[in-house]
Amino acid sequence: MGEYREVVVSALLALVAAGWLIVVPYLVLLGALESMPAFGTSTHRGDAYLTWAAWLGAGLPLAGVVVSATTRRRGWTWFFGICLALAAAVAALGWADDVRHAPPPPPGPRHCVERSGGDNDCPGG
Secondary structure (H helix, E strand, O other): EEEEEEHHHHHHHHHHHHHHHHHHHHHHHHHHHHHEOOOOOOOOOOOHHHHHHHHHHHHHHHHHHHHHHHOOOOHHHHHHHOOOOOOHHHHHHHHHHHHHHHHHHHHHOOOOOOOOOOOOOOOOO
16 A cells, blocks of 8 residues: 555656646746737737746645655655745746836825815825
8 A cells, every 4th residue: 555655646746747847837838928919909818827827836836845745755845845946936026026117106186275165185284
C-alpha cells in the first residue's frame, strides 16, 4: 500500500509541475493575444485567460508546496517554493504597476460655492 501511495503522490506532483510550466504560460499567451487591439479598438477579451493564469500561477505552486512538504519530498518542496516565490514577485510587480498608474483622486472644490438654503461647499469647512 505504501508503494501505491508513493506513486500517486509522485504523479500528482508531476502533474502540478507540468500544469505550472505548460498551462499557465499558455493561458498568459492566449490572454495577451486576445487583449491585443484589433484595428485600433480596445478589447478586454483576454482578461478571463489572464485571471485564470494568475490564479493557477499562484495556486498550483502553493498546492505543490503543501503536498510535497507534508510527504517530506525536499526536492519538490524546493521546486514549488521557488515557483511560489516567482509567482509572488510577479504579483508584487503587477500590483506596484497598478498603484503607480492609478488615476489621481478628483480635486475637491478650491473655492466656496454658495448654495440656496444656507449650505456651502467651502474647503476646510
